[in-house]
Amino acid sequence: MSELLKISLPDGSVREMPRGTTPADVAAAIGPGLAKAALAARVDGELRDLTRPLEGDAQLALVTGRDEADALELARHDYAHVLAEAVQSLWPDTQITFGPSTDDGFYYDFAPGARGPFTEEDLPQIEARMREIIAADKPLRREVWPRDQLISRWKQQGETFKAEWAAELPEGDELTVYWSGEDWLDMCRGPHLPSTGKLDPQAFKLTRVSGAYWRGDQANAMLSRIYGTGWLNKKQLDAYLVRLEEAAKRDHRKLGREMDLFHLQEEAHGSVFWHPKGYLIWRELEAYMRRRLDAAGYAEVKTPQVMDARQWEKSGHWGKYRENMFVIPDEVPNIEDEGPLVSDAAEWMALKPMNCPAHVLIFKQGIKSYRDLPLRMAEFGCCHRNEPHGALHGIMRVRQFTQDDAHIFVREDQLVEEVRAFCDLLDSVYKDLGFNEYAIKLALRPDKRFGSEAMWDQAEQELRDAVAASGRATEAFGWEELPGEGAFYAPKLEFHLTDAIGRTWQVGTIQSDRVLPDRLDASYVGEDGERHRPVMLHRAILGTFERFIGILIEHYAGKLPLWLAPVQAVVATIVSDADDYANEVLARLQAAGLRAEADLRNEKINYKVREHSLAKVPHMLVVGKREAEEGTVALRTLGEQQQKVLSLDEAVAWLSSEAVPPDLR
Numbered sequence: 046m047s048e049l050l051k052i053s054l055p056d057g058s059v060r061e062m063p064r065g066t067t068p069a070d071v072a073a074a075i076g077p078g079l080a081k082a083a084l085a086a087r088v089d090g091e092l093r094d095l096t097r098p099l100e101g102d103a104q105l106a107l108v109t110g111r112d113e114a115d116a117l118e119l120a121r122h123d124y125a126h127v128l129a130e131a132v133q134s135l136w137p138d139t140q141i142t143f144g145p146s147t148d149d150g151f152y153y154d155f156a157p158g159a160r161g162p163f164t165e166e167d168l169p170q171i172e173a174r175m176r177e178i179i180a181a182d183k184p185l186r187r188e189v190w191p192r193d194q195l196i197s198r199w200k201q202q203g204e205t206f207k208a209e210w211a212a213e214l215p216e217g218d219e220l221t222v223y224w225s226g227e228d229w230l231d232m233c234r235g236p237h238l239p240s241t242g243k244l245d246p247q248a249f250k251l252t253r254v255s256g257a258y259w260r261g262d263q264a265n266a267m268l269s270r271i272y273g274t275g276w277l278n279k280k281q282l283d284a285y286l287v288r289l290e291e292a293a294k295r296d297h298r299k300l301g302r303e304m305d306l307f308h309l310q311e312e313a314h315g316s317v318f319w320h321p322k323g324y325l326i327w328r329e330l331e332a333y334m335r336r337r338l339d340a341a342g343y344a345e346v347k348t349p350q351v352m353d354a355r356q357w358e359k360s361g362h363w364g365k366y367r368e369n370m371f372v373i374p375d376e377v378p379n380i381e382d383e384g385p386l387v388s389d390a391a392e393w394m395a396l397k398p399m400n401c402p403a404h405v406l407i408f409k410q411g412i413k414s415y416r417d418l419p420l421r422m423a424e425f426g427c428c429h430r431n432e433p434h435g436a437l438h439g440i441m442r443v444r445q446f447t448q449d450d451a452h453i454f455v456r457e458d459q460l461v462e463e464v465r466a467f468c469d470l471l472d473s474v475y476k477d478l479g480f481n482e483y484a485i486k487l488a489l490r491p492d493k494r495f496g497s498e499a500m501w502d503q504a505e506q507e508l509r510d511a512v513a514a515s516g517r518a519t520e521a522f523g524w525e526e527l528p529g530e531g532a533f534y535a536p537k538l539e540f541h542l543t544d545a546i547g548r549t550w551q552v553g554t555i556q557s558d559r560v561l562p563d564r565l566d567a568s569y570v571g572e573d574g575e576r577h578r579p580v581m582l583h584r585a586i587l588g589t590f591e592r593f594i595g596i597l598i599e600h601y602a603g604k605l606p607l608w609l610a611p612v613q614a615v616v617a618t619i620v621s622d623a624d625d626y627a628n629e630v631l632a633r634l635q636a637a638g639l640r641a642e643a644d645l646r647n648e649k650i651n652y653k654v655r656e657h658s659l660a661k662v663p664h665m666l667v668v669g670k671r672e673a674e675e676g677t678v679a680l681r682t683l684g685e686q687q688q689k690v691l692s693l694d695e696a697v698a699w700l701s702s703e704a705v706p707p708d709l710r
């Protein structure tokens with residue numbers, strides 16, 4: 046074995062370094078600038094500590110603050126350790142447990158000592174101590190310990206939770222610990238930044254406190270969880286806090302209440318009660334989608350809500366998906382007080398969690414020829430999935446939802462063109478709905494999958510080709526491939542919208558499936574007179590109506606485009622003398638097909654304006670004595686300071702043209 050290690054760097058150069066070299070040494074050998082900027086290293090792809098010696102020849106990439114995802118992950122992980130150290134130094138009888146990084150920061154679970162659970166009042170004091178630990182620039186040093194040594198250390202320190210955890214790891218295992226300076230350590234897989242001083246003391250904030258059970262089990266001790274958000278610099282933190290505030294203002298649950306759109310209640314966990322105004326948004330959106338699908342050659346169907354368990358067995362859902370299905374007996378229930386509701390002999394049925402198998406059953410009616418393909422079958426299909434109550438969120442994550450679902454049955458030779466056409470349709474729908482920015486991702490074969498390698502090679506390449514043919518496999522569309530993230534039966538394209546405050550939402554999808562047509566024995570007669578399997582494209586543009594309407598509400602902060610607004614205009618009187626004229630204005634608006642209301646209440650005009658602004662009514666037509674005499678209206682548009690005086694004819698004509706849905710212009 047050579048005494049020198051060959052270290053290959055990303056620029057293709059190779060450096061020879063002595064045995065025992067660390068990535069930090071390599072950085073120093075390259076230059077002092079890099080030595081200072083380096084935070085960690087990727088060694089043969091694995092993220093590692095800067096000071097961990099290299100074991101042999103390696104591909105090495107130094108990680109700096111420019112590698113934002115890696116740097117954020119490291120920083121958040123370090124903040125969690127610094128939080129734990131700070132809490133223990135303030136309250137030494139606190140026991141530490143675990144604390145991971147999260148999407149925007151970190152948390153740590155503690156077993157508080159005599160002082161009792163933490164509260165938000167404690168946070169400033171803990172933050173101050175965290176800043177002291179960061180300022181002390183304590184080295185974060187990795188050590189490998191035998192398991193038993195670690196268990197006895199935890200026991201000695203009274204860390205019963207840590208000791209319990211370590212004792213369950215395989216005997217004889219070596220575990221890594223990380224020292225912070227010389228006086229505090231936590232067991233951890235790492236990696237970490239080289240020292241606490243690499244953290245920006247102004248780039249984190251502790252946000253809240255909650256209870257959490259040890260190991261997430263209600264039977265265990267209740268711990269005290271402290272959450273924080275952590276970033277690389279103050280600018281990032283500030284931008285995040287502004288975004289958070291903006292998101293709270295736009296929260297669809299809050300706006301849904303203020304605009305009287307919908308509600309949820311415990312009697313129907315995760316199913317939405319749509320109020321008249323909310324359902325108007327739904328109806329407009331559904332009508333729009335129906336027009337777009339009709340024009341694109343889809344045929345709409347409606348399939349049963351409940352199907353026999355044997356059908357779900359055939360499609361594979363019974364085996365893979367039953368825990369998420371609402372299962373119901375096919376038996377008249379027992380109405381006597383005594384005795385079981387359902388007998389042992391009951392057959393089982395289930396509410397559909399998806400529409401796919403039912404569409405295959407329609408496809409299989411009658412003989413299909415190659416000339417019938419592509420066959421595009423759409424359904425605004427209402428599905429039910431039994432999600433745990435804790436996972437539900439407003440109308441964004443629900444148990445009863447309606448997809449803008451469709452399945453396209455295609456021949457192999459039609460697949461790429463059909464997917465390309467879908468990309469165009471989806472692009473045009475998103476633009477119509479006010480989303481100009483979205484990303485396209487190709488989710489590739491997962492570890493556990495059906496089908497041969499050749500099938501996957503082909504299926505992935507087809508989707509790649511289709512996006513390329515649509516001209517969107519580019520940086521502008523955030524085009525990227527996600528290894529391992531496809532469905533077990535098919536690769537899929539994912540479409541992620543960016544909303545007005547920069548958040549992304551995965552909504553659209555298209556998957557090319559050769560498995561389900563096979564399982565359910567769907568076929569068509571080819572030009573050669575033989576039976577062939579069609580490929581089934583599962584696709585959605587909005588995803589579900591519930592979630593998409595939630596996204597629209599938050600994207601527009603409730604100020605929906607006129608064609609989607611549930612109430613498009615309110616006629617408001619300044620004085621009761623104008624009531625007759627107001628009713629005339631209202632009748633004109635309604636006759637022109639506008640959704641309008643009149644507010645004739647004996648209230649001050651400013652009060653009326655404030656109330657309808659809160660309900661996000663796009664236009665108010667204010668009328669008083671003068672307007673009545675002159676046949677005019679004072680038009681106030683939501684979000685604009687100035688009002689304009691128009692003749693009634695002009696106002697009606699202008700509003701009607703503004704209210705035309707984008708596809709009908």
Ligand SMILES: [Zn+2]
Pocket residue numbers: 122126223232233234235237
């Ligand atoms: Zn750690």
Ligand SMILES: [Zn+2]
Pocket residue numbers: 399400401452583584
């Ligand atoms: Zn499907």
